[in-house]
Structures are given as C-alpha cells and as structure tokens.
Amino acid sequence: MSRIPKIDLESHFFTPEYMALLESRTRPPRFEVTDENVRVWLEPSLPDVMLTHSHPLRDTLLDLSAARIEAMDRVGIAIQFLSVSSPGFEQFEPDVQVEHAGKANDALAAFIADHPRRFVGLASLPVSAPQTAADELERCVRELGFKGGNIHSHIGDTYLDDARYFPILERAATLGVPINLHPTLPHGNMLQPYLGYGWAMPGPGLGFGHETAVHAMRIIYSAAFDKLPDLQIILGHLGEGLMHWLYRVDFDFNKPWMAKSHRSQIERKPSDYLRSNFWYTCSGNWLDSALLATIHEVGVERLMFASDYPWEQIEDGADFIEAAPISEDDRRMICHGNAERLFDLNV
Template sequence: MDGGRQLLRPLDDNTRETDMLGDTAIEGRAYKRIATEEAFCPPELLERYRRLLADNAVDDIGFNGMWGFYANSSSDRCQFIRDHLTDVGDVRLSHMDEAGIDFAVLALTSPGVQVMTTADGTAFATYANDWLADAIARNPDRFDGLAACAPQDPVAAAKEIERGVTKLGLKGVIVNSHIQHEYLDDQKFWAVFEAAEALDVPIYLHPNSPSDGLIKPMLGRGLDGAIWGFSVETGLHVLRIIVAGVFDRFPKLQLVLGHVGESLPFTLYRLDYMHRASAASGRYEGMPALKRSISDYLRDNVHYTNSGVAWDPPIRFLQETMGVDRVMYAMDYPYQYSVEEVARLDAMTIEPAAKKAFFEDNARKLFKLAI
C-alpha cells in the first residue's frame, strides 16, 4: 500500500495499441484470468479508521503512520486507492475488463478489523461480510470473496468464519497478519485454524504494517510498507505458525501467501538446515520438534500468489520448487494496477498447462469457485 505501487494511468495511443495487440494475441486463450488478492472495503471502514486516528485510539505505529496518510491525503494515489477500495461496481468492473481480468476474489483490506476493540471488530466483520456477500450477489459471474473475522475474540471469529462460509457462501478467510502485535501461533487463536480446517477453506495470511517490535528501523527510510516491511511481517508470521507446530495439529489446514510467498520460498534450504540445527541444540523453548521440515509444510500447507510481482523468474521458480498446482495469479488491486502486467504474464515462457493452472485452475480448485 506504500508509494512503490503503481497507479492506474491513462493510456496513450501507443500503449493502448500494445495492450490491445497483447489481448488480441490470446483472445482465444484456453483459460480465464482469476485475480486472487483484490482488496475492498465498505465506505464505513474508512470513516472508522479516520475516527480511530482522530481519537488516537489505536496503539500501533504502523497503522497510525500508514492510514494516517492514506485515509486523509489529497494525493492522486491516495484518492485513487480510497475511491476504488470502496467500489465493487461499474468502475472496478471496467478496470478488470481493461486489464483482461475475468474474475476477482475480494478480501477486506488490511488491517481490516484487527485494530478495533474486540466488540467493534467482531461486529464490523459481520457487517463487512454481509456487505461483501451483497456485492457478490450483484455480480456473481465476476466476484467471489473471503470472510473477514476478528481474531481478537477467537471463538466469535470461528463462528463468523462458519457463518461466512456456510450461510454467505464465502470461499475462505482473510487474516491481515498480526493482531494488535500478537501472532496466530499463540494457541489462544487456534480456534480460527480449527474452523478453517473443519470447513475445508483456506486462510489468506495477508500483510499488515509491521508490529511495533519490527517497524522502527524501517521507518526512517520508508521501508515499512510494500517495498519490504509487509513481507518481513508476514513471512515472520507464517514461520511462527510453522515452528509452533500448527500444521502438525491441523495437517489439512491450507494458508495462502501473496507476493511470491513473502520471499520465504527462496530460502528453503537455509530454513530447513538452521531449523534442524536450532531445534537439536535445545536453545529455544518455543521451538518444539516438528514432524516434518519447514519446506515440507511450505510445499504441502501453503499456496502462493504473485500479487504485486509481475515478473517471470520468481513465478517460474515457485512453480518449480513449490509445485505448479500451488501458484496463482493476483493483481493486488487497487494498490497495484497496471494493464500491461497482465499481457506480460500471458507471454510467460512456461508450458500451456502451467499457465492455465496459474491463471485459472488452481484458484478455481482451492477456492471452490463455481464459474
């Protein structure tokens, strides 16, 4: 959500011709393009954030800095993001059409309800899920979505996940990383995992601004957002989940990580080696012996999207190392929106079956999409 992400820009004649030629070349393509990390929020959420900021009600350096800017700035970028987070109608659909996106899986923008009080967060998650379900009902051939919850109250969160999936037809769960500086590896939150596994739906572990213990060294050089801090925060979170033994307790649980896996897949060897060495040393009380290696859990319990990374090499690397059936397309709208990226990924030099899996098959299967 930081300044490194691109705004929608007007297309000049030359750019439009390139884009149209790119689309025309694959007009008969054998796959739909499904985007799997696309943010939304009801307008009331932005107003709630503004009130929390005005009242100095949130003890969170990242939230106060990030949303203190994005909720109020008059810059073109901030206005674009606010306008298009709250639009799940004609404008968003026109942007999808322009980019060639056939279908979008929507999720409540970060940090969602996780900065609110327990009671307010629980109530607003219910409201947001109803709001999303109504938006999906208006365009069921273009949208589906993930259920928000307030892990501040894990039991209530589990109930809302069940309602969102069984009553509203939502296809998974969105959790925006840390919960007021706490992480889901704490067993008090495990009702959320239990509910997702029982319902056979994935949890999308989406970035949040780094918790107060991480963020301070990043702020001086603007590294706290999407450029680096988001991946550090979310990568840390999923490693905590793995090392705590969550997947040994919930072996069928599936997570989704964006941004080509928040960099974790690129260090598999070192993660495995050093985890084995550290666990064997007995140095850390909070590092129990696991049934499998870290890379095993990352291959068998985690799916990946390329959100924000329209670049062949890491996508091909993920398909090779994590499995063709575990890598999905995402745009990261509206924080990142570039028409050219879609045609670029259409032109990736990978096998047709792998490209179809990337753009359509994996998302359709994981989220059980009826399109």
C-alpha cells in the same frame, strides 16, 4: 488481444461505513482525508508512522460497481476474490472488530449476490475475539457462500501461532477453506530498524513481506499443521520471499552437528509444510525470477494468479502472467486451473 481467463485471488475494497470508521478515529488505525491526499496511520504501536495515498485510489476502493467489472473484462478476469483492504480490522479494539467485521461481510455478500458468477468473498474476522471469529468464518462460508478468510497478519503484538487463536485455524480446517495471510505494517516491536527512510523500508518495499514471512514461519513452528494437517494458508507476492529461504529454514534439520533438542518441535522440516500447507499468488510481484523460483520450489500446482487491485494496476498483473517465460499449460494452471481445483470453481 485475446486474454486467458483468470481467477483473481486478491482484490480489495472499502465499504462506506468502514471508511467512515477510519476517518472518525483519533488513534490508529485511522485515515484523514485532505484536499491533496489521504493520510493513513495503520499501526497503533507506531502512531507517528504515516503514509499517503491518492483520492482516486480511495475512490476505486469504495467503488463496488460496474466499473470494477469493466476493469476485470479488459484483462480477462472471469472471477475476482474480494477482501477488505488494509488496515483490516485486526488492529482495532475487540468490540469494534466484532461489530464492523460482520457489517463488512454482510455488505460484501450483498454485492456478490448481484454478481454471483463474477465475485467470491473472503471473510473479515474479529480475530481478537477468537471464538467469535471462528463462528463468523463459519457463518460467512455456510450462509454467505464465502470461500475463506482474510487476516492482516499480526493481531496487536501477537500472531496466529498463539494458542488463543487456534479455534480460528481449527474452524478453517474443519470447513475446508484457506486463510489468506495478508501483509500489513509490522508491529512496533519489529519495526524500529526499518524506520528513518520514509515508507520505502517499513511498507511494501520490505517490511510487509518480512512481517508476513515471519508470521508464516511462526505458524509452522507452532506445530499447527501437525495438529491440523488439512489447514491451508495462502501467501501473496510469490511467497513473501520465502522461496529463497527454503534451504535455510531447514537448517536445524539438515545439520548433523545440530542437537535434536535445538530443533523445532514439529514432525517435518519447515519446507515440507511450505510445500503442502501453503498456496501462493503472484499478487504485486511482477518478477519473472521470483515466479520461476516459486514454480521450481513448490510446484506450479500451488501457484495462483492475483492482481492486488487497486493497489496495483490491474493490467500490469495480467500482462505479467501472460508474458511470463513458462509453458502454456503452466500459465493456464496459474491463471485459473489451480484456483478452480482449490475452491471448486469454473471460469
């Protein structure tokens, strides 16, 4: 079958040093490799919440080799964006973030240097040291050729709307590169109602998306985009559910009986920012109705392909977008045209 060329905005990896760090720890984030599986604790505020994944998944995350390129070729992925997989560095101690985020970026740059036409890097950032994180983003963009940053949603019990993180957002806007806001397990302050039913509610089934959507809205309400109108954020999973809330997020702007003093102190309606300062990928959400809702609400010009490999089967994402009930022009814009425009790439 002939495949449409694709630019894959979300694919993940581990470095051996990052994995060794996770396996060496006695408190989250940490991994424990057993004979049966890999046990994972993501969130320091919830040290008893654990998930498991398989040895083959761990091996694939660690495999930056020709095997990854072969998987890409099978489904027509011409270029793949790489970022460190969950838990990322945001929940580590600040000094650990500073040391290991830089090492991961250097390792990724070395791999990309061997395959410069096939891979693009998204920088890991030591977010708990904001000025250092801003400088690391600039180093990765200017010296290593990366195309943006990747942040695993909350930082401790804070989000990027906190004024201390403004230097990171400001630097991204100055450099003209987006920040990819990737889901993670919600902080314990938010997670209690999700507990009691295993991993289904707090993880990818519900908690991941809710936490990231809340984070995105906090950035909007903080007036970050009024101060930095060129700042761009990427959301995966077809907008983390926000496409179905665009009317409701504008509630205090739309109701004549709502006192202006109760409105968010921002210049435009929240949905306006979601249409002008956010980009969206289809990563790990293979649902036609969600795809069509995203196109309808924000326009096909802001939607890009992503596989979420290897957490998702790479064939599933490719099959989904190639069979989606959309026009061929829209399909090609999503598969590669929009990413080419945003990142100055050419498949």
